[in-house]
Structure formats: structure tokens, C-alpha cells
Amino acid sequence: xxxxxxxxxxxxxxxxxxxxxxGNVDVAVYSRPYFADExxxxxxxxxxxxHQYLQSNPKAAYLFKEAGExxxxxxxFLTKSKEDDDPAAID
Numbered sequence: 001x002x003x004x005x006x007x008x009x010x011x012x013x014x015x016x017x018x019x020x021x022x023g024n025v026d027v028a029v030y031s032r033p034y035f036a037d038e039x040x041x042x043x044x045x046x047x048x049x050x051h052q053y054l055q056s057n058p059k060a061a062y063l064f065k066e067a068g069e070x071x072x073x074x075x076x077f078l079t080k081s082k083e084d085d086d087p088a089a090i091d
């Protein structure tokens with residue numbers, strides 16, 4: 001099963017974390033990622049602390065915990081490669 005298939009079917013909660021260059025960490029509950037292909041994921045984010053941290057440090061981690069008993073889910077280790085604020089691209 002591909003990651004895009006997994007996230008299109010799995011139910012649960014996701015958390016995105018990032019740190020700035022000084023090591024200050026921010027973490028926030030986030031929706032599931034969108035997939036361009038199996039190597040590129042997208043998140044729609046407001047201009048808040050997590051977004052600001054990604055301006056100086058492109059590394060982030062996303063943790064998804066499936067709903068239900070136990071600790072089943074996925075971890076994605078991410079590197080920001082692009083940012084787009086075009087409303088048409090976001091839609």
C-alpha cells in the first residue's frame with residue numbers, strides 16, 4: 001500500500017513538529033498530508049509559529065496515530081523543498 005493510499009483511508013490524528021535554527025520546537029495538530037506523488041507531500045498552513053520555523057530550518061516531522069486501540073500509525077521525516085501561496089495551487 002502506498003502512503004497516499006494509506007492516508008486516503010486511515011482515520012486518526014496528525015501532529016506536525018519543527019524547530020527553528022536555535023532549537024526552539026513547535027508542534028501542532030495538523031490534517032493529513034496531501035500527495036503530489038509518493039515522494040512529495042503538501043500541507044496547507046497558516047502563517048503561525050510552525051510556518052515561521054520552517055523558513056529558517058526546512059526539517060520537520062509528521063506523526064499520524066490511527067484512531068482506535070494501540071499505537072498504529074505513520075511517521076514522516078520531512079524536508080521543505082518549496083512553498084506556494086497561490087490560491088489556485090492551494091485549492
